[in-house]
Amino acid sequence: MAEVKIQEFWRWPETNWVNPDIDWKKGMVITAGVDVGSVSTQAVIMVDGELYAYGNTRTGSDSPNSAIKGMGFALEKSGIKIENIDYCIGTGYGRVNVPMAQQSITEISCHARGANFMYGPEVRTVMDMGGQDCKAINVDDRGKVLNFMMNDKCAAGTGRGMEVFADLIRVPVWEIGPRSFQIQKEPSMISSTCVVFAKSEVVGLLESGMPENDIMAAYCSAMAHRIMELLNRLGIKEKFVITGGIAKNEGVVKRLEKELGIKTAERVWYKKEYIDRKYPFDTQLAGGIGAALFGQALLKMGKAKSARKA
């Protein structure tokens, strides 16, 4: 009997990485940031303020286990044990439920700080596009939050909305961006705001024989438009960057740039040596990086004590 494999089109690949250029045993301070989002969890380990290892996993049904899983995945190839970490900060939706963390900081602060590290001090507006919410944040040159706007009430314009769409149209979520440009002519956007109604609209469009790629383009446009509304309310300043999972979807990003008339910063490390050494750049890491950097700063300023056990 043939095995029926249930495909999960929303399921993006989980990744981890260890920096081959750092010997953690020579490091002075090891800090960690665990960003437990509603959809994904990232654990980031930094040694003396440099990116050392990370794990990017899917959030499970409860936050503590997701944090443990994410941390385990980050540490997997590193040789570091939890006991070797000086300070760990939890952030994200599940930040108060990170068992290995000594403290929690909101994801807005962490994303702002992380974006500053990843994209450089010229960043002024950070759009964090998360799994179940999105936040537009204005920051200063040190990555400090000046102002922000968020939508956490409605799935339209969030990663979850894109996942629902991927499942409906049966296309892996990371293929939606590239395929949304394989079209003859840009279609008009999906008119429903609500994800539930958009689903019915998409079913209708599929039924009417509209090509799948065109529907993807129409959905990406609608999402870009939704994000733009939030950004316009906050006020957008260059350098403008997007963090979170949707930043990887060029179908949304390019359409957003077109609608705003502003380019997003190139998705590369601000630190030149990170580029030269080909460190992987993952927009979902901003929260975790920011949290780990806060840990580093707190220890340095003497506002926190090392919790290192080994």
Next chain:
Amino acid sequence: MIVAGIDVGGKNVHIVIKKDGQILGKVSGPSGIKKAESVEQLYDEVLKKTGLTRKDVERVVATGSAAKRVPFANGTIPDAAADARGVIKLIPTARTVIDVGAEEGRSIKISPEGKVLDFAINEKCAAGTGTFIEAMSRALEVSVDEMSKITLQSTQTLSTNAQCAVFGESEVVSLIHQKTPKPDIARAVMNAIAGRIASVARIIGLEKDVVMVGGMAKNTGFIDSLKKNIEMDVLIPEDPDYMGALGAAEVAAAGIYTEEVKAKVAERETVSEGKG
């Protein structure tokens, strides 16, 4: 005179055939993706049941979000006007009509003559519509009817955070994982949707008597939550889900679906859209 009222909504089609004020036949069915075809089929079905042919029906008036999908209609009227007409005939004391269907929720202020004075509408968001209840009943793994019944058995009030139907589904799933009794989850969902609908109704103000129509009016669990939220009694006419079709038939019989009425109501619709 034999007339027909056809209500083509987001999810269902309702058709009523009337002769001199008496209902000869009625039918309802899913509108499906090809709404025009569904309407044709259901219309033929109800005519067959009543032993009539299309030629016997003097006038046909259509209403609902897809009213224009009825090519054989003599005219169309907006949903709010159909609701108002239908309700005032059955409950003359009605002043506020709350109509919650599959994909829309609206509140209508009506005059003693059954004219639409004002209305507010939510058609942008599934929270506050029948679709929300359907999605939640799927997450609860009970039928919508069952969910309505168990709501009344709830013993504790939970507060839920999620407004969005997509997030609500995840929240319901996690409540189930926490072994929260299903009646309490059902009650929390009903309270949430009642809150959304009440806030739409408060835009225009709630005036006695409040009458509830549309598919959601048949959901006793929801009605209970709504009554508690607005702290007023809510009257439910017979066949509340047929109200749009009944109103359309009423208008067909009176022959007031003229261009003038249509223009007036269209004008009112544009004004009210800004509020909704």
